[in-house]
Amino acid sequence: MNAKNRYYPINSLPESAFQDGSILFSFDTFNTRYAWDCGVAIGEYLAGLREGKIIGSTCPKCHRTMVPPRLFCEWCYQPVHHFLPLLDTGTILTFSLCYVSWDVQRITEPEIPAVIAIDGASKNHGILHKIGEIEPEKVHIGMRVRALWKAPEDRTGDITDILYFKPE
Amino acid sequence: MGLRKVAVVGAGMTQFVRRAQETPKELAFKATRAALDSCELSIQDIDAICLGTAPDTFDGIHMNGEYLSDGVGALGKPYIRSYVGGGTGVFVPIQGWYHVASGLFDLVLVVAEEKMSSYYPHPQGAFLTIFDHTTERPLKPNLLWIFALEMNRYMATYGISKEDIAQVSVLHKRNAADHPAALLGDKKITVQDVLNSEVLAWPVQRLDVSPVSDGAVAIVLAAEHVARRITDKPIWIEGVGWSLDTAYWTNRDLAYPRYVEVAAKMAYEMAGIKEPRKEIHIAEPYDPFDYKALHHLEGLQLADRGKAIELYLNGSAKRDGNLPICPSGGLLGVGNPIAAAGLMKIAELFWQLRGEADGRQIPGSPQKGIAQAWGDLMQVGTVVIMGK
Numbered sequence: 001m002n003a004k005n006r007y008y009p010i011n012s013l014p015e016s017a018f019q020d021g022s023i024l025f026s027f028d029t030f031n032t033r034y035a036w037d038c039g040v041a042i043g044e045y046l047a048g049l050r051e052g053k054i055i056g057s058t059c060p061k062c063h064r065t066m067v068p069p070r071l072f073c074e075w076c077y078q079p080v081h082h083f084l085p086l087l088d089t090g091t092i093l094t095f096s097l098c099y100v101s102w103d104v105q106r107i108t109e110p111e112i113p114a115v116i117a118i119d120g121a122s123k124n125h126g127i128l129h130k131i132g133e134i135e136p137e138k139v140h141i142g143m144r145v146r147a148l149w150k151a152p153e154d155r156t157g158d159i160t161d162i163l164y165f166k167p168e
Numbered sequence: 169m170g171l172r173k174v175a176v177v178g179a180g181m182t183q184f185v186r187r188a189q190e191t192p193k194e195l196a197f198k199a200t201r202a203a204l205d206s207c208e209l210s211i212q213d214i215d216a217i218c219l220g221t222a223p224d225t226f227d228g229i230h231m232n233g234e235y236l237s238d239g240v241g242a243l244g245k246p247y248i249r250s251y252v253g254g255g256t257g258v259f260v261p262i263q264g265w266y267h268v269a270s271g272l273f274d275l276v277l278v279v280a281e282e283k284m285s286s287y288y289p290h291p292q293g294a295f296l297t298i299f300d301h302t303t304e305r306p307l308k309p310n311l312l313w314i315f316a317l318e319m320n321r322y323m324a325t326y327g328i329s330k331e332d333i334a335q336v337s338v339l340h341k342r343n344a345a346d347h348p349a350a351l352l353g354d355k356k357i358t359v360q361d362v363l364n365s366e367v368l369a370w371p372v373q374r375l376d377v378s379p380v381s382d383g384a385v386a387i388v389l390a391a392e393h394v395a396r397r398i399t400d401k402p403i404w405i406e407g408v409g410w411s412l413d414t415a416y417w418t419n420r421d422l423a424y425p426r427y428v429e430v431a432a433k434m435a436y437e438m439a440g441i442k443e444p445r446k447e448i449h450i451a452e453p454y455d456p457f458d459y460k461a462l463h464h465l466e467g468l469q470l471a472d473r474g475k476a477i478e479l480y481l482n483g484s485a486k487r488d489g490n491l492p493i494c495p496s497g498g499l500l501g502v503g504n505p506i507a508a509a510g511l512m513k514i515a516e517l518f519w520q521l522r523g524e525a526d527g528r529q530i531p532g533s534p535q536k537g538i539a540q541a542w543g544d545l546m547q548v549g550t551v552v553i554m555g556k
Contacts, residue, residue, distance in 0.1 A: 006206055006519075007349045008182045008198040010383075011189035023189070027288070028228065036301050045303070066419060068303050074414050094324070094422060096316030098369035102308065104290040110370070113313045115321075115418045126418045128304050128313075141324045160306045 041071040044083045050157040052149050053085040056121050064122040086120030088147040089168060093117050093126050097136045110136050116145060116165055132164035144168040171269040175395035175402030176261075176554065177388050178207030179515040183349045184383035184503030187285040192227055193239030196281040199384035199508075200240050203277070207388055207398050214388075215273035216246040220260030220280040222253065222506040225294040226287050240279045240386075253298075254456065254543025255410070256280065257385075257510015258550035262408040264389045265552075274391040281384040282505035291380050298545050314546055315377075316369035318422045319459045323371060325423035326474030328462075330371055334362035335480040336458035337375055340494045343487065344501020346527040349512075351503035352379055362458075378456045381503035385511040387518065401522045406536070407439030407553035415545050423474075428467025428540060431549035435538070436469075439553040444469050448553075449534035450520055451491060452513035454541040455498040464540055465493070467549065492530050495520060510541035510550070517554045 017023045038046055041057060045068050048055035057069035061076040065084070073080055095114035099107055112131040117124055131139055132148065145165035155161040180202025182188075182195055190198070196219075204210065219240055224232045233249025240247075252259045257280045264278035284291040295311040322328065338357050345353035357375070365374035395402040411430035413420060420426075432444075441447045453464035465476035470491065479485045485493040496502055496516035499509045517537035519525040536555040542548060 006180055006202060008180065008202045010182045010185060010195065010198065012183070012185035013187045013189050015187065030228065034301075038302050042302050066416070068300075068416070070416075074416070094317045094321035096313055096320060096369045096372070097367070098310070098313060098316065099366075100310065100312060100368050102296055102310040103293055113307070113309065113317065115317055115422070124419070124421060128299075128307060128309065128418050130307060141320065158306055159303050 041069045045069050046157040048085060049159065049161040050155045052152065052155070054088055054118055054147070055083055056086045056118070058082045058084060065120065065125065067118050067121040067125055067127055086118050090116040090118045090126070090145055090165070092131070092139065092141055092143045092145060093124060094141055095131060095139050112136060112139055114165070129162060130164040131166070133166035172271055173392040174265050174268040174405045175390050175392065176405065176514070176518045177390045177395050177398045177402055178203045178209065179387045179518045180206050181349055181385040181512060181515055182383045184351045184381045184505055186351060186379060186381060188283060188382035192236055192281055192283045195283060195382065195384040196236055196239035196279055199281070199386040200277065200279050203386035203388050209275070209388060209398070211241040213275055214241065214245065214277045215275050216267055217242045217277045217279065218260050218264040218267060219247070219249040220251065220256040220507040220511065221249065222251060222256055222282055223294055226282065226284050226291060228286065236281060241277065246273070252543055252548045252550065254454065254506055255510065255541045255548040255550040256507040256543065257512070258514065258539055258541035258552055259410060260507065260511065261387060261389070261405070261514050261552055262410060262550060265405050265408055268389050268391050274394045276389045277386060278389060278511065279384065279386040280507040280511035282508045283382045284380050284505060285382050312369040312372060314417070315457050316372045318546060319371050319457065321422040322459055322463055328474065328477055330363060331359060332477045332481065333376070333459050333462065334359040335477070336455070336461050337362050337500050339480060339485055340455060340461070340498040340500040343495055343528065344497020347497045347502050350497050350501055351381055352501050353497055372457065376458045378499035378504035381505040383503060383505040383508045385508045385515055387511065387515060403518050403521045403554050403556065405552060406555045407435035407437070407441065409434030409438070409551040411549050412544070413547040415547060417545055417547065425463050425467035425542065425549060427547055428464055428542065428549035428551070429469065431551040432468045432540070435551040435553050439555070441553065445491070448491070448536055448538050450495060450517060450530060450537035451493050452496060452498070452516055452537065452539040453493065454510065455494055455500050456504055458500060460542070461494065461498065464542060468538060468540055468551070487528070487530050495525070495528050495530055513539035513541070514552060514554070521554060521556050
């Protein structure tokens with residue numbers, strides 16, 4: 001064996017080749033549309049959000065309280081039937097200041113995604129949401145936050161019924 | 169367990185580039201041909217083929233394994249494609265291993281191919297559907313979020329600085345400068361370069377991240393009696409492990425990859441390794457982001473929790489250190505064509521253990537190496553231990 005048949009050279013293209021038409025290529029888009037049933041447990045969750053409540057569920061075996069709620073505990077593999085409202089306050093477990101959109105376009109004002117441990121759920125059981133009404137550089141892990149809800153008449157049973165979490 | 173010994177007897181790869189003119193099939197063909205040529209076999213010698221390639225979304229082709237089959241020489245052979253996200257590149261050799269270890273096949277080709285560049289305008293978009301469609305996607309998340317959130321949690325839990333973590337990126341990109349197939353090798357890169365690079369999703373900056381890449385890698389696996397006829401330097405697969413954590417990722421301990429620990433312990437037990445820090449001579453942990461290499465070294469039990477950075481700060485991680493880490497240059501330096509990047513690590517261990525790694529060769533005849541990859545919704549750990 002020798003080095004020359006181990007690494008096979010390939011043709012590297014610059015992005016500009018797609019702009020100036022110096023190579024041949026085809027372009028296509030797909031129109032994929034879905035209507036997802038929310039399911040039993042997340043159905044409870046969304047119904048709770050519409051009422052301005054964050055719903056969790058408790059495992060009858062290990063007694064942990066999970067959020068988002070589920071119909072089974074993946075730790076114990078037991079069915080879960082007990083749903084309960086948690087508080088709409090919590091603690092930032094981690095966060096980011098994000099300067100790019102999904103398609104890697106730059107944004108000036110950072111988005112602040114965070115995992116927020118919800119009061120009333122078990123330790124380190126958080127949900128993904130965003131932080132607002134704060135200077136980005138002041139956000140820190142361990143910070144106490146509270147959900148800012150849409151007005152009741154504007155809520156639709158969606159995670160965005162919470163606009164964001166803001167300092168408590 | 170009644171399992172047969174399995175050796176790697178050949179390996180080959182394409183260059184990793186940002187955008188290849190070659191189609192996925194053409195990339196796969198080139199790597200496969202290079203692997204067969206490296207051990208002077210023809211496709212007729214091969215009994216079965218295992219392919220790893222990541223989401224169909226990248227290529228926009230449903231059942232991409234079937235589309236790629238001709239390029240990997242699968243015509244008329246037992247053939248299967250596996251996919252466990254970023255963990256695929258180290259899972260597909262495990263799948264090849266049990267094809268041979270079980271006694272079903274003597275010679276198996278393992279191929280991993282990825283062409284990320286076709287997805288427009290940026291392949292990050294292909295990952296959006298990993299988030300829960302009801303509870304997370306309405307928040308319009310992007311893939312960088314989860315890495316940034318995990319990195320921040322890791323840094324905060326153990327009090328690790330950005331300056332220290334940047335050392336990982338620097339070492340890997342410098343190592344990659346010695347790899348003929350690398351996309352981002354840079355002998356002169358410094359910690360300051362990493363810290364000055366553009367902030368994408370704090371604490372993640374441009375040079376903390378591996379590049380979007382196209383490329384393919386292939387290896388040939390053989391049962392013991394066949395391996396000894398093909399080469400006098402077989403490299404054995406001594407242990408394998410894989411494991412999955414919960415998809416409810418916001419309920420997990422983001423500072424420690426328990427799924428890697430479970431996979432590593434399975435592999436160590438199979439390989440009869442009691443003290444990995446002494447017995448493992450090369451580590452190729454999965455490094456799509458610099459902090460991930462540290463995270464994974466801890467999961468692999470090669471460092472205490474929060475202490476993996478010391479391997480970089482005290483020089484152990486260098487090629488001439490006590491535990492060389494990513495001597496290939498890793499994903500940060502060689503590139504990250506998802507499935508192919510993991511199999512590149514297996515190929516690197518093969519070349520290193522045979523003493524054929526050219527300018528990247530670790531001194532002192534290393535005896536055992538470990539490769540690991542990670543993926544899905546930050547939840548899968550795949551581990552392979554190889555030895556002389």
